[in-house]
Amino acid sequence: MINQRVRDLALSDTGFVFDPYSGATFTVNPTGLCILRALAEGLARPDVVRRLRESFDAPPAEVEADLDDFLHLLGQQGVLPQDFHLDT
Amino acid sequence: MTQKPLTIAVTGLNATDNPAPGVGVLRALRLGDPESRLVGLAYDALDAGIYADGLTSDVFLIPYPSQGLEAFFSRLEYVHDKVGLDVIIPTLDAELPSFIDLEPRLRQLGIRLFLPTREQLDLRSKARLVDLGRKSGIVVPATAVVSDVEELGRVHEKVPYPFFVKGVFYGATLASTYEEAVHAFYKVVSQWGLPVVVQATVRGEEFNVVGVGDGKGGLVGAVPMKKMVITDKGKGWAGITVRDPALAEVTQAFVKATSWRGPFEVEAMRDAEGRYHLIEVNPRFPAWTFLSCAAGMNLPHAVAELAAGRPAPVFGDYKVGSMFVRIAIDQVASFADFQHMVTLGEVARTTNGGQP
Structure with a gap:
C-alpha cells in the first residue's frame, strides 16, 4: 500500500517536486520522476521496474539497484517511512 | 442592497x-x-x-x-x-x-x-503554555517561569540546557550556559519586564499557522505555512503554504481548548518523527498574514466582517503551495x-x- 504522502506530492514535468506535508521542494532526474509517478499510481514493484525498463535503456540489475537507492533516499527525506517496502 | x-x-x-x-x-x-x-x-x-x-x-x-x-x-x-x-x-x-x-x-x-477574552489571552501566554498543553492534549516543550536570577540558576533541573530565554511578549535568546542565560535574562527583563520564560529547545523544522477562531471552539479559517528563509532574528522572510493533517489537528485542538475568539498564530516545531511541539501562540495576526489571501482565505477581511456583526465569508479549502518572499x-x-x-x-x- 503506497503512502498517501507520495500521492500528494506535486510533480512537475521538469522534475520539480513539492511535498505539501513538509513544505520541502526538491528536484529529481527523469528516472526519479518516473519512479515517483509510478508510486503515486500505486504500482507494484514489478510494474515500476517494467515501466523504468520501457523508458530507460538500462540492464535489469541496474534498474533494480537504482530503484532501491531512490526508495532509500525517499525514506531518508521522510517522504516514505524508513521501513517502507514496495509490494512485490 | x-x-x-x-x-x-x-x-x-x-x-x-x-x-x-x-x-x-x-x-x-x-x-x-x-x-x-x-x-x-x-x-x-x-x-x-x-x-x-x-x-x-x-x-x-x-x-x-x-x-x-x-x-x-x-x-x-x-x-x-x-x-x-x-x-x-x-x-x-x-x-x-x-x-x-x-x-x-x-x-x-x-x-x-473581534478579540479573545482576558482569560483566553492568559491561557495561551508563554508562561502558561504547559497548562494549555495539558488542557488541549498538544505536546509542548518543557517550560519554566522564572522571576529572579537565583531561580534561573536552578532552572536546568527542570529545563535542560540549551534552552530559550523568552520575554512575556517577545524575544527568544538561546542559552547554552548559565552565563549566557543570565545575560539573556537581564536583556529580556530590561525590554519586557518580569517574569521570564525558559523553554527547552526542540530540534526540527518550524511551521506556523495563521488562523481565526470563532469564539465558540471552531475555526473561521486557518492557513499553515513553512518558513523557507529565516532571518537572524528568527523571522520568516519567505514561506510556502503546506498541508499536514497533524498540524491541522494541533490548530483545532488549541482553538477548541480555549474557545479562541479572533486572530492567532500557532508556532510549532516538527521533530524527526513528524510530531509537532507547540512553541507558542501569538494572540494576533502574524506579519505574513497576506499569504492567507494568496491561498484563498482573506482572514483579516473575515475578522473585520465578524467584528462588525456581519456573517464571516465562507471559505473553501486553501491553496497549498502558495508562496511569499518578502522584499525590502x-x-x-x-x-x-x-x-x-x-x-x-x-x-x-x-x-x-x-x-x-
Missing part, C-alpha cells in the same frame, strides 16, 4: 526587518473590500506603513498603552471623532490587554473588536506627510471617507 463600506483602523505599522503585522493586514483588508476606509494607528512618526502608497486613508499617532489606559482611550476617541471608526484590528501583543479592557467602552462608541524596498515618502505626523500626530489624506 449592498452593505456600507467599513472604516477599519489597524495598528502595528512598523515594517523593518522584524515587521509588525499591520501592513500585511491592511493589504488584505484593501483586497477584501476596495471601498473600505482604512486608517493606520502608528506609534512612531517613521513607521514605514504610514508612507506606503495607497495603503491607508488616514494615519494617527497613538500613545503606547504603557502611558495609561485613559490616554490611550482618549486618543482612540479623538480618532473616532475624526473618521468614524467601525472596527479596530490590533496587531501587537503588548497592546492587546488594553484593547480587551477597553472593548466595552469602545463598543459604546460604536467601535467593534526604499519607498519614496511624502515629506509633507512626515511633517504632519511629527507636528500634528496625524495625516488626513481624505476628508470624505473615501480612498487615499
